[in-house]
Amino acid sequence: MPFLELKEVSFEYPNGFKAVDNVSLSFELGEKAAIVGQNGAGKTTTVKLMNGLLKPDQGDVTVGGLNTKDYTTAQISRRVGYVFQNPDDQIFHSNIINEIKFGPKVLGFTEEEAEKWVNLAIELTGLSDYLEENPYNVPLSYRKFITIASVIAMDTDVLIFDEPTAGQDLYGVERLTHIINRLQALGKTVIIITHDMEFVIRHFTRVIVMANKKVLADGNCRDIFWDLNLLDKSMLKQPCISRVAYEIGLKDAKPLFEDEVVSLLVEESTK
Numbered sequence: 110m111p112f113l114e115l116k117e118v119s120f121e122y123p124n125g126f127k128a129v130d131n132v133s134l135s136f137e138l139g140e141k142a143a144i145v146g147q148n149g150a151g152k153t154t155t156v157k158l159m160n161g162l163l164k165p166d167q168g169d170v171t172v173g174g175l176n177t178k179d180y181t182t183a184q185i186s187r188r189v190g191y192v193f194q195n196p197d198d199q200i201f202h203s204n205i206i207n208e209i210k211f212g213p214k215v216l217g218f219t220e221e222e223a224e225k226w227v228n229l230a231i232e233l234t235g236l237s238d239y240l241e242e243n244p245y246n247v248p249l250s251y252r253k254f255i256t257i258a259s260v261i262a263m264d265t266d267v268l269i270f271d272e273p274t275a276g277q278d279l280y281g282v283e284r285l286t287h288i289i290n291r292l293q294a295l296g297k298t299v300i301i302i303t304h305d306m307e308f309v310i311r312h313f314t315r316v317i318v319m320a321n322k323k324v325l326a327d328g329n330c331r332d333i334f335w336d337l338n339l340l341d342k343s344m345l346k347q348p349c350i351s352r353v354a355y356e357i358g359l360k361d362a363k364p365l366f367e368d369e370v371v372s373l374l375v376e377e378s379t380k
């Protein structure tokens with residue numbers, strides 16, 4: 110049985126708008142996946158269903174064997190942590206350290222456990238020099254790391270990051286990559302929602318494509334970014350280098366990176 114499972118899940122907002130229609134997905138512990146798709150495809154609604162912030166109207170969501178319908182959002186969020194797209198929707202303390210310590214405190218961690226996870230969260234997010242600052246005195250890109258740290262400190266089995274690379278410079282993106290890989294190495298499941306296809310291609314193998322409230326594809330990055338029909342339907346772009354490869358007839362190897370195209374060209378020239 111997968112650790113996190115959505116089985117034929119549908120959800121309608123109170124105004125009657127259906128945002129998720131018959132979605133089935135499953136995730137094992139220790140895997141990472143990226144959810145991509147156009148604005149309004151239903152990505153954020155889907156992940157809010159995963160951590161119990163929303164409950165399905167149809168179908169079931171189970172986390173570690175618990176059906177989210179039978180538990181409170183607080184109970185489910187002990188297992189699935191969600192980092193909001195906009196950090197300002199999440200932060201409510203007047204200094205950074207209290208924001209990070211809040212989760213373990215509410216969850217009733219022992220002092221030792223709390224210290225372990227808070228310290229790891231600070232180390233991974235690089236916030237040690239700013240702990241006494243008011244979160245609103247640091248730039249938005251740092252505030253995103255504050256919200257990531259708050260969720261890391263809760264030691265959940267699953268961590269979901271909504272648009273984590275938005276507003277980050279190269280250094281921030283590298284830090285984020287390190288965080289995701291470290292969390293995965295700790296046996297956690299990491300799911301991101303992103304519009305940053307370069308980031309997906311470089312760091313994820315499993316990609317889930319959503320469009321118009323549904324999952325259109327769930328598979329290998331290389332296959333997905335070479336399925337032109339799927340990309341068209343979901344209004345996603347093929348990476349620039351793949352488009353060049355396509356135009357010059359190097360599509361069979363499905364290249365996604367510059368060095369792959371260079372190798373293919375060298376191979377061609379020596380034939």
Ligand SMILES: Nc1ncnc2c1ncn2[C@@H]1O[C@H](COP(=O)(O)OP(=O)(O)OP(=O)(O)O)[C@@H](O)[C@H]1O
Pocket residue numbers: 122123124126127128146147148149150151152153154155
């Ligand atoms: N509280 C709400 N009430 C009514 N409709 C909503 C609500 N929240 C979201 N929606 C609608 O549900 C649809 C799916 O929204 P959702 O945020 O899940 O999409 P998304 O794929 O995450 O988009 P984005 O990439 O823009 O964040 C959108 O059309 C949105 O306007």
